[in-house]
Amino acid sequence: MRLQKLEFSETRSFSSFFLDYIQKKDSLKPFYTRFPEVENFKAQIAEKSKAYSYTNRKILAEVLQKQYQEIDSSQEIKQNLNSLKENTTFTITTGHQLNIFTGPLYFIYKIVTVINTCKELKKQYPKYNFVPVYWMASEDHDYDEIKYFRLYGKKHTWETTQTGAVGRFNPEVNSKAF
DSSP: OOOOOOOHHHHTOSOHHHHHHHTTOGGGGGGOSSOSOGGGHHHHHHHHHTTOOHHHHHHHHHHHHHHHTTSOOOHHHHHHHHHTTSTTEEEEEEEEEOOTTOHHHHHHHHHHHHHHHHHHHHHHSTTSEEEEEEEEETTOOOHHHHSEEEETTEEEEEEEOOOSOGGGOOTTSSEEEO
């Protein structure tokens, strides 16, 4: 199998803001504390260790366990939820705002990436636990931000008069498709 790698910029699919961030441009450094690289997590762990009390951790674990109570969860999920009580456990979170045509593969890629990040961090920092969290921003109200996509230089827009949480919109009701 032949593999060809492309730089993100070569795909012409990403904003200049994103490209500047992944290239660690100096102009963006004032806006984040640490770039998310494995070696930077030592300082992140030290900082976050002081930020959350046992009481808050316990409440979080109990609320999540209650939410998962009706779901047939694997032993690993149950163990992850329980480990949130421990001051040696940290969440690694990813998520995605609803968007037109980002497709299920993009979601899967993000989920797999956060799981692999947790595994890599566990190897690097074995005395700590890392729990992957995927947040789906389905309750976002910013319709204007997600109502269009660009393909081959053309902007395609989904028009609707629906209001409220975008995740509850029905694409077949009162809509004009592209």
